[in-house]
Amino acid sequence: MKGTCNPEIKRQETEVHKRIAGCMLGVLLPCVAHAQSSVTLYGVADVFYGYFKNSATSVSSLNSGGLGGSRWGIRAKEDLGGGVTAIAVLESGFNINNGTLGQGGREFGRQAYVGIDSQWGTLIGGRLQTAGYVWGTTFDPILMSAGSVLGSMTGEEPRPWIFNPLQDPARQDNALQYSSPTWHGLSATLGYSFGSNQGAATNTKYQIGTLWYTNGGLVASYGLGRSLTVAPGGDANTLEHAFGVKYRFDWLSLYGTYQLRRNNPGFTDKAWQAGFTVPTGAVGMFGFAYGGLSDENQVLSQNWSVRSFAVSYTYYLSKTTSLYGFYKKLWNRGVAKQTIFPPGGLPAPTAYDEHVSAIGIGMQMRF
Numbered sequence: 001m002k003g004t005c006n007p008e009i010k011r012q013e014t015e016v017h018k019r020i021a022g023c024m025l026g027v028l029l030p031c032v033a034h035a036q037s038s039v040t041l042y043g044v045a046d047v048f049y050g051y052f053k054n055s056a057t058s059v060s061s062l063n064s065g066g067l068g069g070s071r072w073g074i075r076a077k078e079d080l081g082g083g084v085t086a087i088a089v090l091e092s093g094f095n096i097n098n099g100t101l102g103q104g105g106r107e108f109g110r111q112a113y114v115g116i117d118s119q120w121g122t123l124i125g126g127r128l129q130t131a132g133y134v135w136g137t138t139f140d141p142i143l144m145s146a147g148s149v150l151g152s153m154t155g156e157e158p159r160p161w162i163f164n165p166l167q168d169p170a171r172q173d174n175a176l177q178y179s180s181p182t183w184h185g186l187s188a189t190l191g192y193s194f195g196s197n198q199g200a201a202t203n204t205k206y207q208i209g210t211l212w213y214t215n216g217g218l219v220a221s222y223g224l225g226r227s228l229t230v231a232p233g234g235d236a237n238t239l240e241h242a243f244g245v246k247y248r249f250d251w252l253s254l255y256g257t258y259q260l261r262r263n264n265p266g267f268t269d270k271a272w273q274a275g276f277t278v279p280t281g282a283v284g285m286f287g288f289a290y291g292g293l294s295d296e297n298q299v300l301s302q303n304w305s306v307r308s309f310a311v312s313y314t315y316y317l318s319k320t321t322s323l324y325g326f327y328k329k330l331w332n333r334g335v336a337k338q339t340i341f342p343p344g345g346l347p348a349p350t351a352y353d354e355h356v357s358a359i360g361i362g363m364q365m366r367f
Contacts, residue, residue: 036079043072047096048324048362050146052346054339054354059346064095066144066362067314067324069102071110077117087124088114103171111171121180128175131189131210132242135223136165139244141255141275141287142312146340146358147326149289149308153271154259156341157293157306161271162208162225163242163259169227172206174198187212204229210242217248238263253277255289270294287312295336303334325361332356 048066052059064070073091080086091110093102103109108127115124137143140150148155148165155166164170177191193206210223223242229235241260246253254276261269275289288311295304310328317323332338332354339348340358349356 038077040075041072042075042367044068044070044364044366045096046070046362046364048360050358050360052146052340052356052358054346054349054356056350057347062097063146063360064097064102065093066146066326066360067322067364068143069093069110069145070096071102073110083119085117086114087117087122109171119181121178123176123178125176127171127173128177128191128193130162130170130172130175130177130191130193130206131208131223132161132163132225133165133170134189135163135210135221135242135244136170138219138221139246139255139257139273140165141253141277141289142310142326142328143287144312144324144326144360146360147310147312147328149275149291149310149328150257150273152308152328152330152338152340153273153291153293153306157269157271157338159269161259161261161269162206162227162240163223169193169204169206172196175206182214185213185215187214202229202231217253219246220244236264251278257291267295282316284313284315287314304336305333306336306338307331307333320366322364323362324364326359328358330356 046065046068048063050061050063050066071091071093073089076088078086090108090112092108093110094100095102101107101109111127111129113124113126113128115122136150136154140148142148142150143165145151145166151164151166154161155164155170160167160169162169172191172193173196175191175193177189179189180187189210191206191208195203195205197203205228206225208223208225210221213220221244223240225240225242227238229237239262243258245256255274257273259271271291271293273289273291275287277285277287279285290309292308293306308328308330310326312324312326314322314324328340330338330340332349332352335352337349337352337354339346340356346356
């Protein structure tokens with residue numbers, strides 16, 4: 001028999017087919033709804049000419065990343081449903097003046113992480129720009145690598161702070177970080193790093209937390225950071241406190257920071273900065289900062305202090321392209337021999353009470 005003409009059998013077959021199709025749609029539709037994802041490619045190309053000088057030598061060169069580090073990155077997110085989103089970022093720094101990788105040759109040295117974002121907050125893990133990095137970039141009125149006073153006080157200093165806008169340990173390997181949602185202007189971030197030498201005889205672990213309050217033009221934050229170095233010769237720990245405030249008026253923004261660092265061998269560091277920015281209409285921004293750093297070495301009873309000031313100007317050619325310039329001067333006092341670290345490298349002073357200066361002009365394009 002080639003087929004059946006029984007209407008009842010045909011009706012039953014049709015019902016079965018409808019149910020199968022309905023089940024398939026029931027399975028596929030949630031997948032379609034939940035598979036809303038996006039991938040964004042972005043980057044910064046930044047080059048500047050810099051001249052750096054102390055009494056003994058000078059450096060004149062083309063450098064990368066004056067206004068912001070040259071980089072390219074991929075930002076991905078996927079809607080998992082229920083208000084939950086999977087997120088990931090891979091960001092690679094590079095030196096635009098010679099094409100080499102930044103951050104010591106790392107493939108994704110600026111940041112690389114994956115995590116979950118929801119109404120309950122954000123949890124990420126990987127190599128992170130920590131709460132200390134966010135704190136530093138928020139309260140820096142200059143925010144130009146070689147022109148930053150806060151960078152000289154806390155990032156270029158021989159022992160970089162957890163709270164600084166330039167380099168490790170503001171970025172940390174093998175790290176987890178949770179950022180809370182904002183409630184009545186209050187939010188918090190907690191982070192933990194297992195260290196870059198897990199399993200080795202010597203390894204440094206980091207714990208960091210920040211509290212934030214935002215209300216209109218006011219941004220205020222307190223940060224607490226702790227590092228613990230485990231080594232065969234004995235353990236060492238360091239505790240940092242960081243206070244920052246910023247207030248934006250219509251024609252002026254004011255900045256202030258104070259940082260305190262103590263470690264168990266008996267060292268105490270204090271860093272502070274004050275500054276402002278003034279918009280010049282819609283086409284530019286003028287910045288000024290002055291700050292200091294003192295290292296009260298209780299073991300050697302020697303004075304170690306630095307003072308620095310800087311001015312900067314950024315001119316916006318468009319929403320994504322800018323011209324910029326800066327001038328910075330740094331004074332060493334006591335036994336301090338700090339330099340201004342350009343990408344090209346300026347040796348540390350050989351004499352006491354040395355003055356170091358830097359001037360630069362550059363161009364940046366974001367995409």
